[in-house]
Amino acid sequence: MTRKVTKAIFPVAGLGTRFLPATKSIPKEILTLVDRPLIQYAIDEAREAGIKEFIFVTSRGKSALEDYFDDAPELERTLKKKGKQDLLNELQNTNMDSGAIAYVRQNRPQGLGHAVWCARRMLGTNESFAVILTDDVIAADKPCLQQMVEAHAETGGNVVAAMEVPHSKTSSYGILDIAEDMGSMVKVKGMVEKPDADKAPSNLAVIGRYILTPEVMKNLNKIKQGAGGEIQLTDAIAEEIVKGNPVYGFRFRGQRYDCGSKAGFLQATVAFGLQRPDLRDEFSAYLQDALSLQTAAE
Numbered sequence: 001m002t003r004k005v006t007k008a009i010f011p012v013a014g015l016g017t018r019f020l021p022a023t024k025s026i027p028k029e030i031l032t033l034v035d036r037p038l039i040q041y042a043i044d045e046a047r048e049a050g051i052k053e054f055i056f057v058t059s060r061g062k063s064a065l066e067d068y069f070d071d072a073p074e075l076e077r078t079l080k081k082k083g084k085q086d087l088l089n090e091l092q093n094t095n096m097d098s099g100a101i102a103y104v105r106q107n108r109p110q111g112l113g114h115a116v117w118c119a120r121r122m123l124g125t126n127e128s129f130a131v132i133l134t135d136d137v138i139a140a141d142k143p144c145l146q147q148m149v150e151a152h153a154e155t156g157g158n159v160v161a162a163m164e165v166p167h168s169k170t171s172s173y174g175i176l177d178i179a180e181d182m183g184s185m186v187k188v189k190g191m192v193e194k195p196d197a198d199k200a201p202s203n204l205a206v207i208g209r210y211i212l213t214p215e216v217m218k219n220l221n222k223i224k225q226g227a228g229g230e231i232q233l234t235d236a237i238a239e240e241i242v243k244g245n246p247v248y249g250f251r252f253r254g255q256r257y258d259c260g261s262k263a264g265f266l267q268a269t270v271a272f273g274l275q276r277p278d279l280r281d282e283f284s285a286y287l288q289d290a291l292s293l294q295t296a297a298e
């Protein structure tokens, strides 16, 4: 039996420059899909997978994130007085127990591996942990991390979420070198961060959900700068393969949206808007009109 994974690291120190000017004063993790900030989707997914402790790796200018997860007593009082029970429930669902969230600062942006390493003292020495990248929003019947926790309970080792991407896009992802393809699980014999299409070992890309062994954290102690001059999490995981320890890619069931890009964020907004019973009819009628107007104009 593998031990339960109860801690997750959320690297949220990025500057979010792709969303300037919005991110001049708000963290990109607070940008909303319909009415929920990106970070809320990530936290909900983690909770459903059994995560109890949430470790945020932050940076300057991210204090709005800390406030977001605090209780909001004045708002709660007002909603209660006005009898708005639904909104009150919605609000209270976002509260986090005292002590459930820990914040650690990354002083300088030095890559995803470095951000994860900043959380090293918050983990037990023998504890596997999850990493969730909030840019990757995954709509799924069973939340992606929960699928992975279940798979990990069977396999142990390191499990990374994986998805086929167009060959032309390999240079945006960590790419897996496949040793054995077992369908939803893939045994991995190598990992490369952001290879050009002609050097990519496959088109199976790492998506931002990881379950990692404590050894990966130890590897981060000595890993050198990799792709883009940054300390790469991919390299610290690949190091495990070199040592003969198992790494698996997990083809999750669900739809992933790249909310780190404007196009992906807009697609997610449309998809999540269409899923909402309170918005669906009006929104889909609008989209149909907008598209037919556009086609007529062309």
Ligand code: G1P
Binding pocket: 112, 133, 135, 136, 172, 173, 174, 175, 193, 194, 205, 206, 207, 208, 233, 234, 260
């Ligand atoms: C990070 C990882 C990369 C992974 C990607 C998934 O890259 O370094 O291996 O494929 O997330 O979204 P980033 O998108 O932060 O550049």
